[in-house]
Amino acid sequence: MKKPLLLVIIIVFIFINSFCIYQVLNTHDRYKVLLKGNNDIKLSYNSDYSDEGFEVLLNDKEVSYDELDSYDIISDVDTTKLGEYKVEYNIKYRGRDYHFERIVRVVDEEAPTIETNMDEVTLGYCNNELTSTLEYKALDNFDGDITDKVKKSESDDKYILSVTDSNGNKTEKELKKKVGEKPTDKIVLNGRASVSIELGSSYKEEGAYLTDGCGETIEGEIVTSGNVDTNKEGKYTITYKLKDNDNIKNKRTITVYKETAKASNGSGIIYLTFDDGPGAYTSQILNTLDKYNVKATFFVTNQFPGYKNTIKQEYDRGHTVAVHSLTHNWNIYQSSNAYWNDFNAMNDIIEQQTGHRTTLLRFPGGTSNHMANKTSGKVGMSTLVNEVNSKGLHYFDWNVSVEDAGSCVNVSDKVSCVVNNFKRYINPNRENIVLMHDIKSFTANGLEQMIVYAKNQGYTFKAINENTNPIHFKPYQ
Ligand SMILES: [Zn+2]
Incomplete structure (x- = not known):
């Protein structure tokens, strides 16, 4: 019996012992x-x-x-x-x-970024102004688009754009300034570059002068060549060249035309008039008019100042430039003063562009417009008509409208709409003053069809002048 007991004791001892060893290890x-x-x-x-x-x-x-x-x-x-x-x-x-x-x-410690469409800017030699538009965009991880917060400053040799986000992180972008090349000398015409005169009348050559690239008149002998036979229908060209430099030149075209029988007795005449421009489609219209040697009348505005220089084009190419409105905002009818301030500011621009002030105008909305309503405290159209007359100015309404600011705006085929209105409403037995808008693409696109149609019908086109029989609506109040 002793042997098994010993064995058990030994086993128990080993077991307890190993447990103790484990515990010891464990505590370590x-x-x-x-x-x-x-x-x-x-x-x-x-x-x-x-x-x-x-x-x-x-x-x-x-x-x-x-x-x-x-x-x-x-x-x-x-x-x-x-x-x-x-x-x-x-x-x-x-x-x-x-x-x-x-x-x-x-x-937010991340600064905004400024992106620009150019890395350096070119300034005009003459005016020190940017030669192309600087476009930029400022984006920020926290504020998003903060382009409107960009500040511009400049030093002698650079433009600096800077912007700070709402957490005070600032970015600056510098654009090096570069002055453009001096433009070459130019021959400038006195009067228009395109002249139309009636067969048998006289042509008076107005001459030309030399300017430096910045428009200052300078000395230089100009040789004029070409002649006009006013007794023969056709197109004539007068050229102007600088005596000692053939590359500096200019020209004037003179069209001698015969009035049709219809036109000479006062009927069958069409005065195309374009309101509200110049704008994006005016050049296209000028090209179409040139193609058919049609002279028209532009009642101009400054609604799209980027196209201001087109007024000079209209004038140079033989058209009549007249006042519509600087702003074309109805508040010009707030008072007599408001109207004439707007009128004079537009005429200032016309003078800058053409060298002449005009005496011709068309009221925004026409003389029958309700925007000048006297009973609601506005100037009243009768007052303005009296003032126009007493100033010796001339105002023109219309007797044909192609409806390019009216019913044609909401149809699918706008070109056909304006062309059909034109065909329907012109009348061979009278003088037609046609209202159109050169800021409408579909008018620009339909113009050629109108001109071709009317020419085939024997109509004559004319630009309005001070002696044109006006169309006058009844003034509203
Ligand atoms: Zn208008």
């Missing part, structure tokens, strides 16, 4: 619980945030989160809002509690 385990990464983090606005978490190392080996007693991470980080956030970590491992905190600051 080295473990750490610690935060991963920085405990104070700066984060860009709208960036992605991924928390690095914490780690538990047992004898330098990472313990998986599954082996912990428990853990909990509390975070309210929102990178879409600037601010300071806290991430909290509560960990229990081997019966002990650990607590950590991490601060996350969501900040």
Whole structure:
């Protein structure tokens, strides 16, 4: 019986002993619980945030989160809002509690960007102004499009665009200034570049003069050649050349025309009139008129200042330029003063472009418009008509409308609509003053058809002048 008992004792001893050895080893385990990464983090606005978490190392080996007693991470980080956030970590491992905190600051320290359509700017030799439009866009990660906050400044040799976002981050973009080349000398004509005169009348040569590239008159001998036979129908060209430089030249075309029988007795005449421009389609209209040697009348505005120089084109190519309105805003009828201020400002531009002031005008909306309604405190059209007459000016309404600002606007085939109205309403037994708008693409596109039709019908086209029989609507109040 002694032997088995001893064996049991030995076994129990070994077992207890090994347990004790294990315990001893166990008490020598080295473990750490610690935060991963920085405990104070700066984060860009709208960036992605991924928390690095914490780690538990047992004898330098990472313990998986599954082996912990428990853990909990509390975070309210929102990178879409600037601010300071806290991430909290509560960990229990081997019966002990650990607590950590991490601060996350969501900040906007990113400066906006400025994009431009050019890296350097070219200035005109004569006027020191930009030769092409500088376009730019400012974008910011926090504010979005802040183009309207861009400030422009300049020094002798550069243009500076700067913008600051709402969190104080600033960007500057410098564009080097470059002065363009001096333009060459130019021969400028006195009077129009295109002249139409009736068969048998006389032609008076108005001459030309030399200017430097900046428009200053300078000395230089101009040789004029070519002649006009006013007793023979046709197109004549007068050329002007600088005596010692053949490359500097200009020309004038003179058309000697015969009035048709119909036109000479006052009927069958068409006065094409274009209101509201110059604009995007005016050049096309001028080219069509040139093609058929038709002279027309432009009642101009400054609604599209980028096309201001087209007024000179209209004049040079033999058309009549007259006032419609600087702004074409109905507040010009607020008072007599308001009307004449607007009128004079437009006539100033006409004078700059053509060298002459005009005495011809068309009221916006026509003389029968209701916008000047006297009973509602406006100037009243009768007052303006009296003032126009007493100033020796001439106003023109119309007796044909192609409806390009009316019923044709809402149909699918606008070109046919205006062409058909033109054909329907012109009358061979009278003078026709035709209302059109050179800011309408479909009018520009239908013009050729109208001219060809009317020419085939024997009509004559004329531009309005001071002696043209006007059409006058009854003034509204
Ligand atoms: Zn108008």
